[in-house]
Amino acid sequence: MTRPFHLGWFLQGSSVQAWGEPWTGAIGRDWMVPELFCDIARALERACFDYVLIEDSSYVGESYGGSREIYLANGLAVPRQDPSVIATLMAAATSRIGIVPTLSTFAYPPYLLARLVATLDQVSAGRIGWNMVTGSSDYAAMNYGMSGMPEHDLRYDMADEYMGAVNALWDSWEPGAILADTASGVLVDHSKVHAADFEGKWFKTRGPLNSGPCVQGRPVIAQAGGSARGKRFAALHADTVVASVKGVAAMRAYRDDVRANAVAQGRNPDDVKILFLVAPTLGETMEEAELRRRQRKARAEAQVPQFLAHFGKITNIDFGRYDMDTPVDQLDLHTNGHQQSLDDFKRVAGKRSLREAMLAYRGNPGSVELTGTPDAVASQMAEAMQEAGGDGFLLSLGDVSRRSVAEIADGLVPALQARGLARRAYAHAQFRDNLLEF
Numbered sequence: 001m002t003r004p005f006h007l008g009w010f011l012q013g014s015s016v017q018a019w020g021e022p023w024t025g026a027i028g029r030d031w032m033v034p035e036l037f038c039d040i041a042r043a044l045e046r047a048c049f050d051y052v053l054i055e056d057s058s059y060v061g062e063s064y065g066g067s068r069e070i071y072l073a074n075g076l077a078v079p080r081q082d083p084s085v086i087a088t089l090m091a092a093a094t095s096r097i098g099i100v101p102t103l104s105t106f107a108y109p110p111y112l113l114a115r116l117v118a119t120l121d122q123v124s125a126g127r128i129g130w131n132m133v134t135g136s137s138d139y140a141a142m143n144y145g146m147s148g149m150p151e152h153d154l155r156y157d158m159a160d161e162y163m164g165a166v167n168a169l170w171d172s173w174e175p176g177a178i179l180a181d182t183a184s185g186v187l188v189d190h191s192k193v194h195a196a197d198f199e200g201k202w203f204k205t206r207g208p209l210n211s212g213p214c215v216q217g218r219p220v221i222a223q224a225g226g227s228a229r230g231k232r233f234a235a236l237h238a239d240t241v242v243a244s245v246k247g248v249a250a251m252r253a254y255r256d257d258v259r260a261n262a263v264a265q266g267r268n269p270d271d272v273k274i275l276f277l278v279a280p281t282l283g284e285t286m287e288e289a290e291l292r293r294r295q296r297k298a299r300a301e302a303q304v305p306q307f308l309a310h311f312g313k314i315t316n317i318d319f320g321r322y323d324m325d326t327p328v329d330q331l332d333l334h335t336n337g338h339q340q341s342l343d344d345f346k347r348v349a350g351k352r353s354l355r356e357a358m359l360a361y362r363g364n365p366g367s368v369e370l371t372g373t374p375d376a377v378a379s380q381m382a383e384a385m386q387e388a389g390g391d392g393f394l395l396s397l398g399d400v401s402r403r404s405v406a407e408i409a410d411g412l413v414p415a416l417q418a419r420g421l422a423r424r425a426y427a428h429a430q431f432r433d434n435l436l437e438f
Contacts, residue, residue: 006392051098111377172208226340
Protein backbone atom coordinates (compact mmCIF):
# COMPACT_ATOMS: atom_id res chain seq x y z
CA MET A 1 0.00 0.00 0.00
CA THR A 2 1.36 3.46 -0.93
CA ARG A 3 2.06 5.72 2.03
CA PRO A 4 0.53 9.19 1.59
CA PHE A 5 2.50 12.42 1.76
CA HIS A 6 2.23 14.92 4.54
CA LEU A 7 1.28 18.31 3.10
CA GLY A 8 1.98 21.73 4.52
CA TRP A 9 1.73 25.30 3.24
CA PHE A 10 4.40 27.97 3.72
CA LEU A 11 2.76 31.42 3.94
CA GLN A 12 4.91 34.49 3.44
CA GLY A 13 4.10 36.68 6.44
CA SER A 14 1.09 39.01 6.34
CA SER A 15 -1.44 38.67 3.54
CA VAL A 16 -0.31 42.03 2.11
CA GLN A 17 2.67 40.14 0.65
CA ALA A 18 0.27 38.94 -2.05
CA TRP A 19 0.04 42.52 -3.31
CA GLY A 20 1.10 42.87 -6.95
CA GLU A 21 0.45 39.22 -7.75
CA PRO A 22 -2.29 38.12 -10.16
CA TRP A 23 -5.85 37.51 -8.94
CA THR A 24 -5.46 39.13 -5.51
CA GLY A 25 -8.21 41.71 -5.89
CA ALA A 26 -7.90 44.68 -3.55
CA ILE A 27 -5.45 43.05 -1.14
CA GLY A 28 -3.39 46.25 -1.07
CA ARG A 29 -6.32 47.90 0.74
CA ASP A 30 -7.90 44.91 2.52
CA TRP A 31 -4.89 43.15 4.07
CA MET A 32 -5.22 44.51 7.61
CA VAL A 33 -8.03 42.03 8.24
CA PRO A 34 -6.44 38.83 6.90
CA GLU A 35 -9.54 37.24 5.42
CA LEU A 36 -7.36 35.90 2.57
CA PHE A 37 -5.32 33.89 5.06
CA CYS A 38 -8.46 32.60 6.78
CA ASP A 39 -9.90 31.54 3.42
CA ILE A 40 -6.61 29.81 2.57
CA ALA A 41 -6.70 27.91 5.86
CA ARG A 42 -10.28 26.77 5.21
CA ALA A 43 -9.40 25.59 1.70
CA LEU A 44 -6.33 23.68 2.87
CA GLU A 45 -8.30 22.11 5.69
CA ARG A 46 -10.82 20.91 3.12
CA ALA A 47 -7.85 19.33 1.33
CA CYS A 48 -6.68 17.73 4.62
CA PHE A 49 -3.30 19.49 4.79
CA ASP A 50 -1.34 18.81 7.96
CA TYR A 51 -0.55 22.45 8.62
CA VAL A 52 -0.10 26.04 7.54
CA LEU A 53 3.17 27.71 8.58
CA ILE A 54 3.15 31.51 8.92
CA GLU A 55 6.64 32.81 8.10
CA ASP A 56 7.79 36.02 9.77
CA SER A 57 10.47 38.65 10.29
CA SER A 58 10.30 41.63 12.62
CA TYR A 59 12.13 44.38 10.75
CA VAL A 60 11.97 46.38 7.52
CA GLY A 61 14.68 45.37 5.08
CA GLU A 62 17.36 47.87 4.15
CA SER A 63 20.18 45.63 2.96
CA TYR A 64 19.83 46.50 -0.73
CA GLY A 65 21.73 49.69 -1.46
CA GLY A 66 21.49 50.64 2.20
CA SER A 67 17.91 51.76 1.61
CA ARG A 68 14.40 50.69 2.62
CA GLU A 69 12.95 51.94 -0.69
CA ILE A 70 12.86 48.70 -2.71
CA TYR A 71 11.36 46.81 0.23
CA LEU A 72 8.61 49.33 0.94
CA ALA A 73 7.80 50.13 -2.70
CA ASN A 74 7.38 46.44 -3.59
CA GLY A 75 5.95 45.15 -0.31
CA LEU A 76 8.92 42.83 0.27
CA ALA A 77 8.19 41.30 3.69
CA VAL A 78 6.54 44.52 4.85
CA PRO A 79 4.03 45.33 6.32
CA ARG A 80 3.98 42.27 8.55
CA GLN A 81 1.56 41.69 11.40
CA ASP A 82 2.31 39.72 14.54
CA PRO A 83 1.96 36.04 13.55
CA SER A 84 0.42 34.99 16.86
CA VAL A 85 -2.58 37.22 16.17
CA ILE A 86 -2.92 35.93 12.61
CA ALA A 87 -2.61 32.35 13.89
CA THR A 88 -5.45 32.99 16.36
CA LEU A 89 -7.76 34.18 13.59
CA MET A 90 -6.83 31.26 11.31
CA ALA A 91 -7.38 28.77 14.11
CA ALA A 92 -10.80 30.29 14.82
CA ALA A 93 -11.71 29.87 11.13
CA THR A 94 -10.85 26.14 11.11
CA SER A 95 -11.26 23.03 13.24
CA ARG A 96 -8.70 20.37 12.20
CA ILE A 97 -5.69 21.80 10.37
CA GLY A 98 -2.50 22.67 12.27
CA ILE A 99 -1.53 26.36 12.50
CA VAL A 100 2.17 27.17 12.96
CA PRO A 101 3.24 30.78 13.69
CA THR A 102 6.92 31.76 13.54
CA LEU A 103 8.25 33.17 16.82
CA SER A 104 11.91 34.08 17.42
CA THR A 105 13.86 33.04 20.50
CA PHE A 106 15.66 36.40 20.66
CA ALA A 107 12.37 38.35 20.70
CA TYR A 108 10.43 36.45 23.37
CA PRO A 109 11.56 35.58 26.90
CA PRO A 110 10.94 31.84 27.43
CA TYR A 111 8.05 32.37 29.84
CA LEU A 112 6.26 34.76 27.47
CA LEU A 113 6.60 32.39 24.53
CA ALA A 114 5.64 29.26 26.50
CA ARG A 115 2.52 30.98 27.85
CA LEU A 116 1.55 32.42 24.46
CA VAL A 117 1.93 29.10 22.64
CA ALA A 118 0.15 27.16 25.40
CA THR A 119 -2.77 29.57 25.15
CA LEU A 120 -2.90 29.18 21.37
CA ASP A 121 -2.89 25.41 21.77
CA GLN A 122 -5.79 25.65 24.22
CA VAL A 123 -8.00 27.92 22.13
CA SER A 124 -7.35 25.79 19.01
CA ALA A 125 -8.10 22.50 20.80
CA GLY A 126 -4.60 21.11 20.26
CA ARG A 127 -3.75 22.33 16.76
CA ILE A 128 -0.84 24.71 17.34
CA GLY A 129 2.76 24.40 16.31
CA TRP A 130 5.69 26.75 16.80
CA ASN A 131 8.11 27.48 13.95
CA MET A 132 11.18 27.93 16.11
CA VAL A 133 13.72 30.40 14.69
CA THR A 134 16.80 31.93 16.26
CA GLY A 135 16.75 35.09 14.14
CA SER A 136 19.36 36.08 11.58
CA SER A 137 19.30 39.85 11.11
CA ASP A 138 21.22 42.50 13.01
CA TYR A 139 18.43 44.95 12.11
CA ALA A 140 15.88 42.73 13.87
CA ALA A 141 18.17 42.40 16.89
CA MET A 142 18.47 46.20 17.11
CA ASN A 143 14.67 46.50 17.20
CA TYR A 144 14.79 44.59 20.47
CA GLY A 145 17.58 46.63 22.02
CA MET A 146 20.47 44.35 21.05
CA SER A 147 23.58 45.55 19.20
CA GLY A 148 23.37 42.66 16.72
CA MET A 149 22.89 38.94 16.39
CA PRO A 150 25.22 36.45 18.09
CA GLU A 151 27.39 34.30 15.82
CA HIS A 152 25.47 31.65 13.84
CA ASP A 153 26.40 28.48 15.76
CA LEU A 154 26.22 30.28 19.12
CA ARG A 155 22.61 31.16 18.32
CA TYR A 156 21.85 27.44 18.13
CA ASP A 157 23.69 26.75 21.41
CA MET A 158 21.49 29.41 23.00
CA ALA A 159 18.41 27.93 21.32
CA ASP A 160 19.16 24.48 22.77
CA GLU A 161 19.04 26.06 26.22
CA TYR A 162 15.92 28.04 25.30
CA MET A 163 14.18 24.77 24.36
CA GLY A 164 15.10 23.38 27.77
CA ALA A 165 13.45 26.38 29.41
CA VAL A 166 10.18 26.32 27.48
CA ASN A 167 9.90 22.54 27.71
CA ALA A 168 10.31 22.77 31.49
CA LEU A 169 7.49 25.32 31.56
CA TRP A 170 5.19 23.22 29.36
CA ASP A 171 5.97 20.21 31.56
CA SER A 172 5.18 22.16 34.74
CA TRP A 173 1.60 20.88 34.51
CA GLU A 174 1.35 17.09 34.72
CA PRO A 175 -1.32 15.20 32.76
CA GLY A 176 -4.48 15.03 34.82
CA ALA A 177 -3.67 18.12 36.89
CA ILE A 178 -7.04 19.69 36.09
CA LEU A 179 -9.71 17.83 38.08
CA ALA A 180 -12.67 20.21 37.73
CA ASP A 181 -14.32 18.12 40.47
CA THR A 182 -17.51 19.88 41.51
CA ALA A 183 -18.13 17.38 44.32
CA SER A 184 -14.89 18.20 46.12
CA GLY A 185 -14.73 21.76 44.86
CA VAL A 186 -11.19 21.24 43.56
CA LEU A 187 -10.31 22.61 40.13
CA VAL A 188 -6.58 21.80 40.00
CA ASP A 189 -4.58 19.15 41.87
CA HIS A 190 -1.78 21.27 43.29
CA SER A 191 0.52 18.26 43.63
CA LYS A 192 0.63 17.95 39.83
CA VAL A 193 1.75 21.53 39.14
CA HIS A 194 5.44 22.28 39.64
CA ALA A 195 7.91 25.10 39.31
CA ALA A 196 10.24 24.82 36.34
CA ASP A 197 13.18 26.30 38.27
CA PHE A 198 15.23 26.44 35.08
CA GLU A 199 18.56 28.23 35.19
CA GLY A 200 21.06 28.07 32.35
CA LYS A 201 23.87 30.16 30.95
CA TRP A 202 21.58 32.50 29.01
CA PHE A 203 18.01 31.87 30.23
CA LYS A 204 16.34 31.61 33.60
CA THR A 205 12.69 31.07 34.51
CA ARG A 206 10.84 29.99 37.63
CA GLY A 207 7.37 28.81 36.59
CA PRO A 208 4.99 27.11 36.68
CA LEU A 209 2.97 28.47 33.78
CA ASN A 210 -0.16 30.18 35.03
CA SER A 211 -1.94 29.55 31.72
CA GLY A 212 -2.39 25.85 32.41
CA PRO A 213 -1.19 23.02 30.16
CA CYS A 214 -0.92 22.69 26.41
CA VAL A 215 -3.66 20.43 25.07
CA GLN A 216 -0.98 18.42 23.25
CA GLY A 217 1.36 18.43 26.26
CA ARG A 218 3.88 20.34 24.18
CA PRO A 219 3.21 22.11 20.88
CA VAL A 220 4.42 20.70 17.58
CA ILE A 221 7.87 22.14 16.85
CA ALA A 222 8.74 23.13 13.27
CA GLN A 223 12.27 24.11 12.33
CA ALA A 224 14.22 24.91 9.16
CA GLY A 225 17.78 24.06 10.08
CA GLY A 226 19.87 23.93 6.92
CA SER A 227 23.45 24.34 8.15
CA ALA A 228 25.24 21.42 9.82
CA ARG A 229 24.53 22.97 13.23
CA GLY A 230 20.95 23.74 12.27
CA LYS A 231 20.30 20.15 11.16
CA ARG A 232 21.60 18.81 14.47
CA PHE A 233 19.26 21.18 16.27
CA ALA A 234 16.27 20.20 14.10
CA ALA A 235 17.00 16.50 14.58
CA LEU A 236 16.94 16.94 18.35
CA HIS A 237 13.94 19.22 18.79
CA ALA A 238 11.71 19.33 15.69
CA ASP A 239 8.57 17.36 14.93
CA THR A 240 8.55 18.65 11.37
CA VAL A 241 11.41 20.12 9.34
CA VAL A 242 11.15 22.70 6.55
CA ALA A 243 13.71 21.59 3.94
CA SER A 244 14.79 23.92 1.14
CA VAL A 245 17.42 22.20 -1.01
CA LYS A 246 17.78 21.95 -4.79
CA GLY A 247 17.49 18.62 -6.59
CA VAL A 248 16.63 15.04 -5.70
CA ALA A 249 20.19 14.14 -4.70
CA ALA A 250 20.36 17.07 -2.27
CA MET A 251 16.93 16.14 -0.90
CA ARG A 252 18.08 12.59 -0.22
CA ALA A 253 21.34 13.76 1.38
CA TYR A 254 19.49 16.26 3.58
CA ARG A 255 17.01 13.66 4.78
CA ASP A 256 19.72 11.09 5.49
CA ASP A 257 21.68 13.67 7.46
CA VAL A 258 18.75 14.76 9.64
CA ARG A 259 17.67 11.18 10.31
CA ALA A 260 21.22 10.13 11.23
CA ASN A 261 21.44 13.10 13.60
CA ALA A 262 18.12 12.09 15.16
CA VAL A 263 19.35 8.54 15.80
CA ALA A 264 22.63 9.84 17.23
CA GLN A 265 20.66 11.97 19.70
CA GLY A 266 18.41 9.13 20.80
CA ARG A 267 15.31 9.93 18.77
CA ASN A 268 13.21 7.77 16.47
CA PRO A 269 13.90 9.33 13.04
CA ASP A 270 10.35 8.50 11.94
CA ASP A 271 9.13 11.06 14.49
CA VAL A 272 10.86 13.86 12.53
CA LYS A 273 8.73 14.62 9.47
CA ILE A 274 10.78 16.26 6.70
CA LEU A 275 8.79 18.31 4.18
CA PHE A 276 10.46 19.69 1.05
CA LEU A 277 9.52 23.11 -0.34
CA VAL A 278 7.91 23.03 -3.80
CA ALA A 279 5.98 25.48 -6.01
CA PRO A 280 3.90 23.59 -8.59
CA THR A 281 2.84 25.25 -11.85
CA LEU A 282 -0.52 23.78 -12.85
CA GLY A 283 -2.63 23.89 -15.97
CA GLU A 284 -5.65 22.05 -17.35
CA THR A 285 -3.36 20.83 -20.11
CA MET A 286 0.40 20.39 -20.35
CA GLU A 287 0.46 23.24 -22.86
CA GLU A 288 -1.30 25.61 -20.47
CA ALA A 289 1.03 24.64 -17.63
CA GLU A 290 4.08 25.22 -19.83
CA LEU A 291 2.72 28.62 -20.87
CA ARG A 292 2.27 29.54 -17.22
CA ARG A 293 5.82 28.43 -16.48
CA ARG A 294 7.14 30.68 -19.25
CA GLN A 295 5.03 33.56 -17.98
CA ARG A 296 6.38 33.06 -14.48
CA LYS A 297 9.92 33.02 -15.84
CA ALA A 298 9.27 36.28 -17.73
CA ARG A 299 7.97 37.91 -14.53
CA ALA A 300 11.03 36.66 -12.69
CA GLU A 301 13.37 38.22 -15.24
CA ALA A 302 11.81 41.60 -14.48
CA GLN A 303 12.12 41.10 -10.73
CA VAL A 304 15.82 40.31 -10.31
CA PRO A 305 16.47 43.44 -8.18
CA GLN A 306 13.59 42.47 -5.87
CA PHE A 307 14.90 38.90 -5.64
CA LEU A 308 18.37 40.17 -4.78
CA ALA A 309 16.93 42.60 -2.25
CA HIS A 310 14.97 39.83 -0.52
CA PHE A 311 17.94 37.46 -0.61
CA GLY A 312 20.10 40.20 0.84
CA LYS A 313 17.55 40.67 3.62
CA ILE A 314 17.93 37.09 4.87
CA THR A 315 21.71 36.91 4.32
CA ASN A 316 22.61 40.45 5.46
CA ILE A 317 24.41 41.07 2.16
CA ASP A 318 24.05 44.30 0.14
CA PHE A 319 23.72 42.92 -3.39
CA GLY A 320 22.88 46.45 -4.58
CA ARG A 321 26.59 47.34 -4.57
CA TYR A 322 27.47 44.69 -7.15
CA ASP A 323 27.17 44.82 -10.93
CA MET A 324 24.56 42.18 -11.76
CA ASP A 325 26.71 40.90 -14.65
CA THR A 326 29.63 40.04 -12.34
CA PRO A 327 30.26 36.27 -12.02
CA VAL A 328 29.23 35.08 -8.57
CA ASP A 329 32.45 33.12 -8.12
CA GLN A 330 34.32 36.44 -8.21
CA LEU A 331 32.32 37.80 -5.25
CA ASP A 332 33.39 37.26 -1.64
CA LEU A 333 30.04 36.33 -0.11
CA HIS A 334 29.71 35.37 3.56
CA THR A 335 26.81 35.54 6.02
CA ASN A 336 25.91 35.33 9.69
CA GLY A 337 22.32 34.90 8.49
CA HIS A 338 20.82 32.05 6.44
CA GLN A 339 23.93 30.00 5.73
CA GLN A 340 22.25 27.15 3.89
CA SER A 341 20.46 29.57 1.55
CA LEU A 342 23.74 31.25 0.63
CA ASP A 343 25.48 27.88 0.16
CA ASP A 344 22.66 26.66 -2.10
CA PHE A 345 22.80 29.89 -4.09
CA LYS A 346 26.55 29.51 -4.64
CA ARG A 347 26.08 25.91 -5.78
CA VAL A 348 23.41 26.94 -8.27
CA ALA A 349 25.47 29.94 -9.41
CA GLY A 350 28.64 28.18 -10.46
CA LYS A 351 30.26 30.58 -12.91
CA ARG A 352 27.03 32.39 -13.75
CA SER A 353 26.63 36.13 -13.37
CA LEU A 354 24.77 37.47 -10.35
CA ARG A 355 21.71 38.14 -12.54
CA GLU A 356 21.75 34.68 -14.14
CA ALA A 357 22.42 32.96 -10.82
CA MET A 358 19.51 34.66 -9.07
CA LEU A 359 17.20 33.74 -11.95
CA ALA A 360 18.36 30.13 -11.76
CA TYR A 361 17.94 30.13 -7.99
CA ARG A 362 14.58 31.91 -7.76
CA GLY A 363 13.24 31.28 -11.27
CA ASN A 364 12.79 27.59 -10.51
CA PRO A 365 11.55 27.73 -6.93
CA GLY A 366 11.39 24.68 -4.74
CA SER A 367 13.42 21.54 -4.33
CA VAL A 368 12.20 20.09 -7.64
CA GLU A 369 10.42 21.74 -10.54
CA LEU A 370 6.79 20.62 -10.87
CA THR A 371 4.90 21.60 -14.03
CA GLY A 372 1.87 20.07 -15.71
CA THR A 373 -1.69 18.95 -15.20
CA PRO A 374 -2.69 17.99 -11.66
CA ASP A 375 -2.26 14.31 -12.51
CA ALA A 376 1.14 14.89 -14.13
CA VAL A 377 2.37 16.91 -11.15
CA ALA A 378 1.09 14.25 -8.75
CA SER A 379 3.17 11.74 -10.71
CA GLN A 380 6.24 14.02 -10.57
CA MET A 381 5.83 14.40 -6.81
CA ALA A 382 5.57 10.64 -6.37
CA GLU A 383 8.71 10.10 -8.42
CA ALA A 384 10.70 12.74 -6.53
CA MET A 385 9.64 11.34 -3.15
CA GLN A 386 10.45 7.80 -4.20
CA GLU A 387 13.96 8.82 -5.26
CA ALA A 388 14.70 11.21 -2.41
CA GLY A 389 12.80 9.70 0.46
CA GLY A 390 11.05 11.99 2.88
CA ASP A 391 7.71 12.56 4.40
CA GLY A 392 5.99 15.12 2.22
CA PHE A 393 5.95 18.55 0.66
CA LEU A 394 5.56 22.10 1.88
CA LEU A 395 3.98 24.25 -0.82
CA SER A 396 5.13 27.85 -1.21
CA LEU A 397 3.67 29.68 -4.18
CA GLY A 398 4.91 32.99 -5.52
CA ASP A 399 1.38 33.91 -6.60
CA VAL A 400 -0.70 33.33 -3.48
CA SER A 401 -4.35 33.99 -4.26
CA ARG A 402 -7.67 32.28 -3.72
CA ARG A 403 -7.39 31.06 -7.31
CA SER A 404 -3.93 29.50 -6.97
CA VAL A 405 -4.85 27.92 -3.63
CA ALA A 406 -8.03 26.45 -5.13
CA GLU A 407 -5.99 24.91 -7.94
CA ILE A 408 -3.94 23.07 -5.32
CA ALA A 409 -6.77 22.19 -2.93
CA ASP A 410 -9.34 21.25 -5.56
CA GLY A 411 -7.08 20.15 -8.42
CA LEU A 412 -3.73 18.77 -7.30
CA VAL A 413 -4.82 17.23 -3.99
CA PRO A 414 -7.63 15.15 -5.53
CA ALA A 415 -5.07 13.85 -8.06
CA LEU A 416 -2.78 12.91 -5.16
CA GLN A 417 -5.69 11.30 -3.31
CA ALA A 418 -6.58 9.23 -6.38
CA ARG A 419 -3.05 7.80 -6.28
CA GLY A 420 -3.19 7.16 -2.54
CA LEU A 421 -0.63 9.92 -1.95
CA ALA A 422 -2.69 12.28 0.21
CA ARG A 423 -5.13 11.65 3.05
CA ARG A 424 -8.84 11.94 2.35
CA ALA A 425 -9.79 12.68 5.96
CA TYR A 426 -8.11 13.58 9.22
CA ALA A 427 -7.71 10.56 11.47
CA HIS A 428 -7.21 12.59 14.64
CA ALA A 429 -8.38 15.80 16.28
CA GLN A 430 -4.94 17.05 17.30
CA PHE A 431 -2.02 18.25 15.16
CA ARG A 432 0.79 16.00 16.43
CA ASP A 433 -1.36 12.87 16.14
CA ASN A 434 -2.05 13.64 12.48
CA LEU A 435 1.67 14.19 11.86
CA LEU A 436 2.47 10.81 13.38
CA GLU A 437 -0.38 9.01 11.56
CA PHE A 438 1.98 7.84 8.80
